Amino acid sequence: MNEARTDVSDPLSLVRAVASPRGRSRVMPSVQQSAEVDPVARVLVDVGLSHLDRPFEYYVPVAMADLAVPGVRVKVRFAGQDVDGYILARAATAEHVGTLAPLRKVVSAEAVLTPAVLALARVIADRYAGTLGDVVRLAVPPRHATAEKNLPMEAPAASAGAGGGRDAGAAWAAPAPGPWSSYPAGTSFLRHLAAGDTPAASWLALPGQQRDQDWPAALAVAAATSLAAGRGALIVVPDHRDVDRVDAVLLQMLGSGRHVRLTAGQGPQARYTAWLKVLRGHVRCVVGTRAAVFAPVRDLGLVAWWDDGDDVLVEQRAPYPHVREVLRARARLEGAALLTGGFTRTTAVQQWVGSGEVRSVCADLASRRLAAPRVVVAGEGTDVERDGAAAHAHLPPAAWRAAKSALEQGPVLIQVPRRGYLPSLSCQHCREPARCARCHGPLGLTAADAVPTCRWCGTVARAFECTSCGGVAMRSTVVGARRTAEELGRAFPGVPVHTSGAGEVLASVPARPSLVIATPGAEPVAEDGYAATLLLDAWASMDRPTLDASEEALRRWLAAAALTRGAARGGVTVLCGAPMHTTLPLVEALVRWDPAWFVARELAERVELSLPPTVRMARLVGPRVAVQRAVEAAGLADSVELLGPLPWIPASPAAGAGTGAGDDGAAPKIQLLLRVALDEGPALTAALTHMKAIRSARKEREPVAVRVDPVDGLG
Numbered sequence: 001m002n003e004a005r006t007d008v009s010d011p012l013s014l015v016r017a018v019a020s021p022r023g024r025s026r027v028m029p030s031v032q033q034s035a036e037v038d039p040v041a042r043v044l045v046d047v048g049l050s051h052l053d054r055p056f057e058y059y060v061p062v063a064m065a066d067l068a069v070p071g072v073r074v075k076v077r078f079a080g081q082d083v084d085g086y087i088l089a090r091a092a093t094a095e096h097v098g099t100l101a102p103l104r105k106v107v108s109a110e111a112v113l114t115p116a117v118l119a120l121a122r123v124i125a126d127r128y129a130g131t132l133g134d135v136v137r138l139a140v141p142p143r144h145a146t147a148e149k150n151l152p153m154e155a156p157a158a159s160a161g162a163g164g165g166r167d168a169g170a171a172w173a174a175p176a177p178g179p180w181s182s183y184p185a186g187t188s189f190l191r192h193l194a195a196g197d198t199p200a201a202s203w204l205a206l207p208g209q210q211r212d213q214d215w216p217a218a219l220a221v222a223a224a225t226s227l228a229a230g231r232g233a234l235i236v237v238p239d240h241r242d243v244d245r246v247d248a249v250l251l252q253m254l255g256s257g258r259h260v261r262l263t264a265g266q267g268p269q270a271r272y273t274a275w276l277k278v279l280r281g282h283v284r285c286v287v288g289t290r291a292a293v294f295a296p297v298r299d300l301g302l303v304a305w306w307d308d309g310d311d312v313l314v315e316q317r318a319p320y321p322h323v324r325e326v327l328r329a330r331a332r333l334e335g336a337a338l339l340t341g342g343f344t345r346t347t348a349v350q351q352w353v354g355s356g357e358v359r360s361v362c363a364d365l366a367s368r369r370l371a372a373p374r375v376v377v378a379g380e381g382t383d384v385e386r387d388g389a390a391a392h393a394h395l396p397p398a399a400w401r402a403a404k405s406a407l408e409q410g411p412v413l414i415q416v417p418r419r420g421y422l423p424s425l426s427c428q429h430c431r432e433p434a435r436c437a438r439c440h441g442p443l444g445l446t447a448a449d450a451v452p453t454c455r456w457c458g459t460v461a462r463a464f465e466c467t468s469c470g471g472v473a474m475r476s477t478v479v480g481a482r483r484t485a486e487e488l489g490r491a492f493p494g495v496p497v498h499t500s501g502a503g504e505v506l507a508s509v510p511a512r513p514s515l516v517i518a519t520p521g522a523e524p525v526a527e528d529g530y531a532a533t534l535l536l537d538a539w540a541s542m543d544r545p546t547l548d549a550s551e552e553a554l555r556r557w558l559a560a561a562a563l564t565r566g567a568a569r570g571g572v573t574v575l576c577g578a579p580m581h582t583t584l585p586l587v588e589a590l591v592r593w594d595p596a597w598f599v600a601r602e603l604a605e606r607v608e609l610s611l612p613p614t615v616r617m618a619r620l621v622g623p624r625v626a627v628q629r630a631v632e633a634a635g636l637a638d639s640v641e642l643l644g645p646l647p648w649i650p651a652s653p654a655a656g657a658g659t660g661a662g663d664d665g666a667a668p669k670i671q672l673l674l675r676v677a678l679d680e681g682p683a684l685t686a687a688l689t690h691m692k693a694i695r696s697a698r699k700e701r702e703p704v705a706v707r708v709d710p711v712d713g714l715g
Helices: 011-019 115-127 132-139 145-150 178-182 186-194 215-228 240-254 268-279 323-334 347-355 365-371 388-392 397-406 481-491 538-542 549-561 580-592 595-609 624-634 678-698
Strands: 040-045 056-059 073-078 081-091 200-204 232-236 260-262 285-288 300-306 337-342 359-361 374-378 412-415 424-427 474-478 497-500 515-518 532-535 572-576 615-623 641-647 669-677 705-708
Touching: 040 073, 040 132, 056 073, 115 132, 115 323, 115 678, 145 268, 178 186, 178 215, 186 200, 186 215, 186 337, 186 359, 200 347, 215 232, 215 240, 215 285, 215 300, 215 337, 232 323, 240 285, 260 268, 300 323, 323 337, 347 595, 374 397, 374 580, 397 412, 397 532, 397 572, 412 549, 532 549, 538 549, 549 572, 549 580, 549 595, 572 580, 580 595, 615 624, 615 678, 624 641, 624 669, 624 678, 669 678, 678 705
Parallel strands: 200 337, 200 359, 232 285, 232 300, 260 285, 300 337, 374 572, 412 515, 412 532, 497 515, 532 572
Antiparallel strands: 040 056, 040 081, 073 081, 424 474, 615 669, 615 705, 641 669
């Protein structure tokens, strides 16, 4: 019997071979009559396999001719079962030579996959070596039938003329510049935005501003300016507390019903209802977390995001896109203005500034000095003698005195780099980190009377022995937030103590005197600003095995210090425990409140060392043999530089297996880094996409994780 030969290097030929030994579809002709106009539907089938990342053709039954429009959800028959999909297009003729199967069902008449979102999803899939289905799954929330049924197609009359309903595109007077008047280029940015232009700006926000002049107010003014020009606005912030702050200002500025909030934590019905309001044109202004980055805003005029360096802006599901890259691509595709803001910049954004792709919007030196708090450094080798209450609080005297004086004026913020009680222990004799004998994870204490426990696997270390010197005693390396709260409560008796961190994050604290102990990113906002801020264990903020350790430390310090009253109002920030001999530029950037200088310096060093973001990198993680085969299948160009292989040591158990074989005997994993010049990045991601398709078609048993622009593991 003659059978068609299949080229295993071509994943599409494998698909055809699976469909039929002779390359023809096995689907029997259907008795249903097809639609008279454009009877062929090209469908994105949600199967999650790389080698099937292409449209499949089905014929449209005449009963579904009017409902089966591009963008709607459908059910189709695939590999013997009904699966979900989206219609991408309708066509008059089919490219497939065999008999087409019919659409099984049009799930909803709502065209949820708009052309703009589809184009963006394709760009992001190509950018991150992912599949179109993976990105669409991120872009379109799960359907909620009740929400779809209850929400009217047109906005209620109460919203007419207020940015919703039939008058969603109606313009109203642009707001006053407000906070943007403090920046020389701020009013110019708003003027271009109001004129319908597409300015792109990197904005360094001033610290210590009053509520009507702070960064949420500035973002709201920018959004209102875009709406006044008859175009939509999309604002993305890191977490729900930031959403609350921007949402409150937008409500005050725009009025009720003119915008929606969109987050993953809203619940299925609330989230889908808000998303449908945007899709149907009820509103054209959205504020949300990274779940809102693909929101189908009509006539998009502005995309803005806050705090580019926050790691929660990186999607944790494949293909792991960053909000920065999604909104950058979206601004280009839809002709929208771009605004990225923060108290500092990442090196990626600084590269945009250096290339002229975006313009810098920042205040002059005199304004920064008035707005920023006075910074006092209590580092190694200075002010280390402690006595009295300062000794009990484990604070340098300068920090203790600053806190004692500031408590007469208002609340004091204490930023602690680690949560828990004593999250990190070391050998009492040689100071080597204390590690678990089972998984080599870090040992810590959860309470004063607790037994040292591994933070990774939970194993109790009842008999510790240092692997370096054989010592059996341990000491604390880093004091956690709960232990700090205990110590400060004893040092300042009678003063209320609040803690904010994992499990319970405070949104705000009153203006009366109190101590607020918070971990980075969980600092609550004080009603009138903090009288003082103490940044404890500064060295621990830098002690991270990642490439961006320094810029991340500065981001955390500035974010906390920015909540402090300005120097003109007596605000002070004390940096404790910074190793001055190694961190002088970093500390100088904080003291001078000049993050742009530091990030430009950091970027220049990355250029010399050919490190991201000045190059494009990708990481392969898996068993050694599987990674080697994956590289061979990718057919990489000679210009691709291979770094490694190196042992794969995840930052936590959730990140994957360790370097040694697991309890189940699995092979140890290695990581291989691929590096190319920026202009060769698309070719690299195309090769990795091809490799994933081949491995998927061959049904390789040992997985190889592919990640473009990895944010960790480059230390």
